[in-house]
Amino acid sequence: MTQVAVEKKVLNENQILAEKLRETFRQNGIFCFNIISSPGSGKTALLERTLERLPKESRVAVLTGDLQTENDAKRLARFGFPVKQIITGGTCHLDARMVEKHLADWDLANLDTLIIENVGNLVCPTGYDLGEAFKIVLLSVTEGEDKPLKYPSIFFKSALMILNKIDLLPYVPFDAEKAKENARKVHPGMEILELSCTTGQGLDDWIRWLEEKRKSVMVPA
Secondary structure, three states: OOOHHHHHHHHHHHHHHHHHHHHHHHHOEEEEEEEOOOOOOOOOHHHHHHHOOOOOOOOOOEEEEEEOOOHHHHHHHOOOOOOOEEEEOOOOOOOOHHHHHHHHOOOOHHHOOOEEOOOOOOHHHHOOOOOOOOEEEEOOOOOOOOOHHHHHHHHHHHOOEEEHHHOOOOOEOOOHHHHHEEEEOOOOOOOEEEOOOOOOOOHHHHHHHHHHHHHHOOOOO
């Protein structure tokens, strides 16, 4: 069997399981989204700022993926919500089987929202559906504004681009308008939010976006 055939078989198997997860989320009324970015773009910081703004009674859980260490899970667990670290051991993305395995001992009937923080990579996670309602891609101003053109697949598949670390714009040679223009060349009409996890700018808009999207996709099972 050729490498291409093997890869296609793996993706097909993943898609079948992802659809099973999606139906499980639907039946349990769970809004699931998948956050993807390059390493260091600020995914974990964004989740810290998100979790600290949620009411303590919120029924939210987080799965966070990384090649090694449980550092991200430890950072997020201090907010009091269920968190699990998925250590991929070298695999550059999460897949549906990893998600299913780590959900096995959670009571999904007691969850309203599942946040998945993928491994830091703009290529590998793109082809792996995890049963989420939306993919969200982060681009920080410390990267290049041409990232959407270099890695078009993830920007095309994402419902939202978050332009992160905008507090650094005065100090870096980054053209924010060009970055947004490039994103919309790949994905016309793409929604874009600008925010800073350091200053808090844009975080209210982010929380509002999540709530609106949750309402738009959640229908009675």
